[in-house]
Amino acid sequence: MLQIAIETTRKLAGLLSSQSGVPAAVTAISSEQGLMLPAITPHQIIAQNVTPELAEHTTASKYPLIYVYCSKLVNDLREKFRTFSGDAEMVVEARISQDRIEQIDANLHAYVDAVIAVLDNNRGDWGDGVFYSGGYEITFGAVKQGGRNFIQIAKVSLTVEIGAD
Numbered sequence: 001m002l003q004i005a006i007e008t009t010r011k012l013a014g015l016l017s018s019q020s021g022v023p024a025a026v027t028a029i030s031s032e033q034g035l036m037l038p039a040i041t042p043h044q045i046i047a048q049n050v051t052p053e054l055a056e057h058t059t060a061s062k063y064p065l066i067y068v069y070c071s072k073l074v075n076d077l078r079e080k081f082r083t084f085s086g087d088a089e090m091v092v093e094a095r096i097s098q099d100r101i102e103q104i105d106a107n108l109h110a111y112v113d114a115v116i117a118v119l120d121n122n123r124g125d126w127g128d129g130v131f132y133s134g135g136y137e138i139t140f141g142a143v144k145q146g147g148r149n150f151i152q153i154a155k156v157s158l159t160v161e162i163g164a165d
Contacts, residue, residue: 004164005070007086008130009047012160013068016092016115017042020058022066025114035110040064052095052146056102063097063147064111071157075117084164088130092156097147098143104143104152112154117157 015021023040030037044062049069053062072089079085093113116136123134135146136158143152 004084004162005073005088007128008090008160008162009068009070011126011128011130012090012092013045013047014120014160015126016068017045020121021118022111022114025117026111029110029114029117033110035107037107037110038064040066040111040114042129049091052151056147061097061142061147063095063151064107065093065095066111066115067091067093067095069093079163082163082165084162086162087159088159088162090160092158094154095147095151096153097149099149101143101150104150105140108140108152108154110119112140112156115156119156126160131161131163133161135159140162 022045023042026037026040045066045068047068047084049067050068069091071091074086075084076086092115094108095116096104096108096111119136123132125131136156139155141153143150
């Protein structure tokens with residue numbers, strides 16, 4: 001069952017870091033809205049669940065960062081004779097840090113818009129029994145100290161349906 005969480009996380013991270021993923025969406029949003037957003041590369045999209053404090057102490061964090069992880073698996077046994085048929089609750093965390101508090105909220109919203117654009121464009125079958133219907137929930141955290149003086153995090157939570165043997 002742990003393999004299901006890992007594989008689903010990899011699928012979602014792959015969609016977000018693809019050529020038509022978050023890096024392209026950030027570029028498009030920057031142009032459309034006239035924002036000076038730092039570009040994001042596929043290397044800044046990480047399939048891992050780690051707190052900002054721990055990430056800063058153990059790795060060289062280059063913000064903005066997108067973390068992708070599975071927060072919960074539910075095996076409802078909806079389909080008879082399948083080993084797993086249920087839901088995976090996935091989380092995409094957008095983290096932004098900068099030395100000034102001005103524009104941090106607007107910039108974070110732009111990165112979340114980029115994540116949502118990729119999700120909207122990838123509704124349906126993700127292959128290997130993983131299906132995304134299109135719903136999500138966004139939670140915005142408060143600005144706090146961290147990173148390059150200030151850090152703010154937004155979480156996009158979504159549920160994917162999985163049927164696996």
